[in-house]
Amino acid sequence: MNPIEDQVRAATRAEASTLREVRPLRLPPDAAAHRVARSRVAVRWPRRWQGWLAPVAAAAVVIALAISLVTIRDNSNGPVVPPTGPVPAAAGVPEYYVTLYTPPQPATPTPTATGGSAPCIALAPGKPECRPASPTDLLVGDTFTGAKVSVVSPPKGTSFYGVTGAADDRTFVVDTDTTPGVSDVCQPRTFYLLKIAPGSSSPAQLTRLGVPPLSCIAAIALSGSGRELAVALLGKGSALEQLRIYSVASGQLLHSWSTRNSSVFDQGADLGNDENRGVSWVDGDRELAFPTFLLVRGAKVPGRNQWDFTEQETVRMLDVSAGGSDLIKDSRVVWSTSSPTTNNYPPGCQWGFDPMVSADGKTVVCVSVNAPATAQLKKVVPWRLSWLAYSVSAPKAPPRTLYEVTVDAPLSSSEQLAQLWINASGSTVIGARGSGFDLEKPAFFGAISGGAVRSLPVPPDVIFGAPPAIAW
Amino acid sequence: MDHLKTDDADVGGWTAERHVTALYQAHALSLARLALVMLGDRSAAEDVVQDAFLGLYCRWDRLADPAVAPSYLRTSVLNGCRTALRARPRHGVLSDVHEAALAGSSPSSSLSLESAEATVVHGEEHRAVLAAIRRLPARQREALVLRYYLDLTEEQTAEAMRVSRGTVKSATSRAIAAVGRMLGAPDSRTRSGEGS
Numbered sequence: 001m002n003p004i005e006d007q008v009r010a011a012t013r014a015e016a017s018t019l020r021e022v023r024p025l026r027l028p029p030d031a032a033a034h035r036v037a038r039s040r041v042a043v044r045w046p047r048r049w050q051g052w053l054a055p056v057a058a059a060a061v062v063i064a065l066a067i068s069l070v071t072i073r074d075n076s077n078g079p080v081v082p083p084t085g086p087v088p089a090a091a092g093v094p095e096y097y098v099t100l101y102t103p104p105q106p107a108t109p110t111p112t113a114t115g116g117s118a119p120c121i122a123l124a125p126g127k128p129e130c131r132p133a134s135p136t137d138l139l140v141g142d143t144f145t146g147a148k149v150s151v152v153s154p155p156k157g158t159s160f161y162g163v164t165g166a167a168d169d170r171t172f173v174v175d176t177d178t179t180p181g182v183s184d185v186c187q188p189r190t191f192y193l194l195k196i197a198p199g200s201s202s203p204a205q206l207t208r209l210g211v212p213p214l215s216c217i218a219a220i221a222l223s224g225s226g227r228e229l230a231v232a233l234l235g236k237g238s239a240l241e242q243l244r245i246y247s248v249a250s251g252q253l254l255h256s257w258s259t260r261n262s263s264v265f266d267q268g269a270d271l272g273n274d275e276n277r278g279v280s281w282v283d284g285d286r287e288l289a290f291p292t293f294l295l296v297r298g299a300k301v302p303g304r305n306q307w308d309f310t311e312q313e314t315v316r317m318l319d320v321s322a323g324g325s326d327l328i329k330d331s332r333v334v335w336s337t338s339s340p341t342t343n344n345y346p347p348g349c350q351w352g353f354d355p356m357v358s359a360d361g362k363t364v365v366c367v368s369v370n371a372p373a374t375a376q377l378k379k380v381v382p383w384r385l386s387w388l389a390y391s392v393s394a395p396k397a398p399p400r401t402l403y404e405v406t407v408d409a410p411l412s413s414s415e416q417l418a419q420l421w422i423n424a425s426g427s428t429v430i431g432a433r434g435s436g437f438d439l440e441k442p443a444f445f446g447a448i449s450g451g452a453v454r455s456l457p458v459p460p461d462v463i464f465g466a467p468p469a470i471a472w
Numbered sequence: 473m474d475h476l477k478t479d480d481a482d483v484g485g486w487t488a489e490r491h492v493t494a495l496y497q498a499h500a501l502s503l504a505r506l507a508l509v510m511l512g513d514r515s516a517a518e519d520v521v522q523d524a525f526l527g528l529y530c531r532w533d534r535l536a537d538p539a540v541a542p543s544y545l546r547t548s549v550l551n552g553c554r555t556a557l558r559a560r561p562r563h564g565v566l567s568d569v570h571e572a573a574l575a576g577s578s579p580s581s582s583l584s585l586e587s588a589e590a591t592v593v594h595g596e597e598h599r600a601v602l603a604a605i606r607r608l609p610a611r612q613r614e615a616l617v618l619r620y621y622l623d624l625t626e627e628q629t630a631e632a633m634r635v636s637r638g639t640v641k642s643a644t645s646r647a648i649a650a651v652g653r654m655l656g657a658p659d660s661r662t663r664s665g666e667g668s
Contacts, residue, residue, distance in 0.1 A: 004648050004651055004652045004655070005620055005648060007597065007601045007651075007655070008601060008605065008616055008620045008621075008648070008651060009620040009621065010598065010601075011597070011598040011599075011601035011602050011605070012509045012602070012605070012617060012620060012621040013621060014598050015508060015509055015512075015598070015602055016505035016506070016508060016509050016621065017505075018508075019501070019504055019505050019508050019514060019517070020501075021501065022500045022501055022504045022518055022521065023518055023522075025492070025493060025496040025500065025522065025525055026522070027489065027492070027525075027526065027529055102637070136637075177641075216649070234649050235653070262653050
């Protein structure tokens with residue numbers, strides 16, 4: 001057991017134990033009236049809501065009604081629900097993706113050694129009592145048709161954990177979790193080369209790489225040429241934050257930089273698996289871009305024992321051919337932004353969500369989730385949801401809006417955006433938008449190019465509670 | 473004799489009231505503790521729990537299987553906690569006690585989020601850990617609480633959070649790593665600058 005896990009367990013239980021009684025339940029008279037009224041109306045919820053039962057406390061009905069009244073305004077180009085169709089060839093959207101994939105499992109109880117069923121919790125009506133744990137496969141899919149090209153099972157006793165792709169749309173590096181069921185990012189990962197050949201008799205081929213098993217991975221990035229693998233490692237204990245480059249062909253460590261500055265890399269707001277957007281290869285694989293995220297304490301809030309903070313975010317560039325070993329000293333800031341935390345959803349890049357850097361090194365693309373500052377959670381407000389592009393050569397200039405929609409929804413709804421892939425010039429983005437409380441499927445999944453959007457088939461297992469582990 | 477007619481809904485109302493009250497007696501304290509761990513605020517935690525039971529009461533007729541009510545309530549409480557957390561400024565605005573805990577010093581006399589009893593019970597180490605947990609992004613915090621406070625499995629946590637098992641694993645791992653940094657490395661505390 002990790003000592004931090006022990007500390008978390010002890011601290012949370014100690015805090016919980018301080019609460020020894022709760023006030024009596026009060027069911028207001030109007031609640032009974034409301035309940036009766038609802039029982040007389042045959043409300044048929046969409047299927048996806050049935051299992052969920054819309055449980056946001058007393059405000060649920062109000063919020064649900066508000067959600068049903070949500071309107072979407074398209075501020076830039078194209079209709080609200082973009083037409084499904086081929087993205088213009090010029091956009092250069094890759095034809096195939098590789099994503100983590102858990103095949104559907106039968107709803108059968110998990111047998112135990114004693115012949116009974118493992119204790120499981122049913123969370124909603126109609127949900128299976130228990131689902132056996134299953135390894136995570138890889139799915140090779142067609143970006144434009146959604147067709148499954150191939151499903152690749154992991155080596156026995158492992159699950160696939162992360163995936164990153166080269167520029168040719170045929171070469172990928174994936175890693176496996178060698179200890180399924182253990183929650184620790186510092187469990188070792190084993191790396192494999194995945195070559196895909198759609199239409200051939202062997203559409204996917206998996207080969208073990210010579211890269212040694214690595215632990216505490218923050219991000220992985222295969223170079224455009226497919227020859228080098230960058231791995232960002234989180235510091236743990238006395239270990240420093242590191243950025244390493246391995247040869248895909250030989251598994252040899254080619255370069256390594258480190259720092260004690262823990263603001264580097266993904267600080268955890270993204271929940272992707274071995275994040276493949278946290279480090280970017282640029283300029284013909286000669287440089288690596290990586291983000292830093294920093295909270296800077298500001299003034300004390302008058303009359304309160306609180307401080308305001310500013311969220312700072314930078315993109316640093318590292319010349320891999322220049323050598324060196326200090327990740328901070330040997331890299332330079334090419335772009336930065338900051339915003340105060342006085343507004344929950346300020347304009348500009350969403351802090352903590354990895355910005356992406358185009359392969360030509362000229363553009364930083366990020367997502368912006370902006371809503372007015374108000375304490376009224378039930379109030380329907382306009383959410384401005386944008387994919388923004390900043391020029392590295394003019395970092396202080398206002399960003400170019402690649403696409404923006406405005407969604408009228410309660411402040412308590414959970415509007416989310418992600419950018420999942422950008423082309424070499426940063427002019428085309430594959431992105432996704434999650435809306436409201438339905439985090440299971442994105443409200444939009446598609447390509448953005450030239451101010452227009454095109455829907456693409458949603459890959460299986462894309463759960464929008466977190467950016468999907470998917471690579472092109 | 474219309475006034476003597478039995479209204480099915482009224483009967484249902486009585487049943488709902490009885491069941492929900494029984495559920496409250498059985499589960500309210502544990503749910504309030506869960507909310508307290510999530511929010512760090514006793515009053516807000518109790519509000520969230522009250523709202524969850526009120527929501528259940530309003531929907532009792534549509535609950536296909538009363539046996540799932542406890543897990544439904546837990547999901548309601550978690551959703552309520554998420555909503556409450558969204559109402560707070562993100563990340564940055566911390567109370568004295570949190571800042572003091574992060575800095576390893578004694579907090580001031582103004583403990584806005586903890587009772588005097590809690591202060592005694594927790595001790596410095598627990599306060600620091602709790603402060604670190606509360607600086608995590610909401611979903612990481614949730615994963616951590618479900619995994620280590622409630623001792624749910626990854627599968628159960630994924631069901632409760634409505635995310636994939638891989639996401640739970642990733643969120644939990646990153647949360648543990650982040651808490652470790654906040655407790656250990658000096659530069660993982662509130663930072664005032666970075667290297668050039």
